[in-house]
Amino acid sequence: MGACMALCSLASCASCLCGSAPCLLCGCCPSSRNSTVTRLVFSFFLLLGTLVSVIMILPGMEAQLQKIPGFCQGASTIPGMENQFNCDVIVGYKSVYRMCFAMTCFFFLFSAIMVRVQSSKDPRAAIQNGFWFFKFLILVGITVGAFFIPDGTFHTVWFYFGVVGSFIFIVIQLILLIDFAHSWNKTWVGNAEEGNSKCWFAGLLSFTFLHYALAFTSVVLFYIYYTQPNDCTEHKVFISLNLIISVIISIVSILPKVQEAQPQSGLLQASLISLYTMYVTWSAMTNNPNRKCNPSLLSLVSNVSSSEPTPTSAPGQVQWWDAQSIVGLVIFLFCTLYASIRSSSNTQVNKLMQTEEGGSYGGEGEVGEDGVRRAVDNEEEGVTYSYSFFHFHLCLASLYIMMTLTNWYQPDTTTQAMQSSMPAVWVKISSSWLGLGLYLWTLLAPLMFPDRDFS
Numbered sequence: 001m002g003a004c005m006a007l008c009s010l011a012s013c014a015s016c017l018c019g020s021a022p023c024l025l026c027g028c029c030p031s032s033r034n035s036t037v038t039r040l041v042f043s044f045f046l047l048l049g050t051l052v053s054v055i056m057i058l059p060g061m062e063a064q065l066q067k068i069p070g071f072c073q074g075a076s077t078i079p080g081m082e083n084q085f086n087c088d089v090i091v092g093y094k095s096v097y098r099m100c101f102a103m104t105c106f107f108f109l110f111s112a113i114m115v116r117v118q119s120s121k122d123p124r125a126a127i128q129n130g131f132w133f134f135k136f137l138i139l140v141g142i143t144v145g146a147f148f149i150p151d152g153t154f155h156t157v158w159f160y161f162g163v164v165g166s167f168i169f170i171v172i173q174l175i176l177l178i179d180f181a182h183s184w185n186k187t188w189v190g191n192a193e194e195g196n197s198k199c200w201f202a203g204l205l206s207f208t209f210l211h212y213a214l215a216f217t218s219v220v221l222f223y224i225y226y227t228q229p230n231d232c233t234e235h236k237v238f239i240s241l242n243l244i245i246s247v248i249i250s251i252v253s254i255l256p257k258v259q260e261a262q263p264q265s266g267l268l269q270a271s272l273i274s275l276y277t278m279y280v281t282w283s284a285m286t287n288n289p290n291r292k293c294n295p296s297l298l299s300l301v302s303n304v305s306s307s308e309p310t311p312t313s314a315p316g317q318v319q320w321w322d323a324q325s326i327v328g329l330v331i332f333l334f335c336t337l338y339a340s341i342r343s344s345s346n347t348q349v350n351k352l353m354q355t356e357e358g359g360s361y362g363g364e365g366e367v368g369e370d371g372v373r374r375a376v377d378n379e380e381e382g383v384t385y386s387y388s389f390f391h392f393h394l395c396l397a398s399l400y401i402m403m404t405l406t407n408w409y410q411p412d413t414t415t416q417a418m419q420s421s422m423p424a425v426w427v428k429i430s431s432s433w434l435g436l437g438l439y440l441w442t443l444l445a446p447l448m449f450p451d452r453d454f455s
Helices: 001-020 020-025 034-054 062-066 093-113 125-128 132-146 154-194 197-225 233-253 256-261 265-283 297-302 322-342 347-354 385-404 424-447
Strands: 411-412 417-419
Touching: 001 125, 001 132, 020 132, 034 093, 034 125, 034 322, 062 093, 062 125, 062 417, 093 125, 093 154, 093 233, 132 233, 154 265, 154 297, 154 322, 154 385, 154 411, 154 424, 197 265, 233 265, 256 347, 265 322, 322 385
Parallel strands: none
Antiparallel strands: 411 417
């Protein structure tokens, strides 16, 4: 009897893996929408690939693989077996490039397949919302194939793909943060108008002050540690320019005419964007190959001059994990999760992200014949987000993860080392300028074009 029940349970799981997204997560979130569950599962695929990349790049991983008999080329062998794997490729930056190449191809493939899907009645919607086992097999197959790509110029070429993709993704991250701050401000102001206004307004004021305090503190630290009296001119320009622009958007956001046209604009959004801009500025400066202008975090903590070599430094040695990479991963995880569950009323952001305005879709779900409550299909009349753009967003996220995990270092195939590069600096800084420009445009556009509807 127990064996029969186990077989029935296994058959149910198999049907879920080959079926729709609501079947996968109905037990955890029975009142969820089909569109939300699907995005969460695809995001899980991305996070799973990220986790594998992190494991591959952990220090000492190659030494551990070398201990496995018959696994790595040049290591101990098992009689009658030939070592098949080049462990120099399956760990380190080469493995991250190949893993992220596989994820990029996977999401780009689905982005191309899902172009112009209008509703869940489209046959392609069944592919989007189901067949998860086969999708996982496709991802695994592409990943295995990626590790057989010859070195050659692959890493150098794919580095530039990563730079361009990461530039676009950083801008998308800023758009998502703008949308998050907009929703946050709208929710808390709405709660304040309903009752207990002092508490909610105090909360808004506290977080706004905290964001500005962190941003101002960052600027001071940047001038102290990332500039020199007779050097680091680029850093001085980056810090000063982004500080000035942050002040400008803060002032513009509270102008009476802007408040009249955009009642939901305010200092909370401007403060969060200013703080994120300072993070991008810091991230850019940490990629400067000039060590005088880019001291390591270890040297800052231990009060060691960056010009003095440390005992652990060695040519070609790469510090994979540093503070900016960890912060970058945290922001990436937040934005990925938010992009999967967001339901915004910000029309301008919805147009940029190609999503529909959030609304009610009968969130209690449907009860199937087996008595299990399923996630509701809220896309029969029309999709709530662009399938193609969502996959393109995850495609760019894969490239951003690749650059973040490798600290934006440029591969040097002649020395098998990694080195910082100025293109990474300019990509990050220019993306921050573009993001600030987009936010400033959302504030001024209703005033410049009063005949258009920006509500």
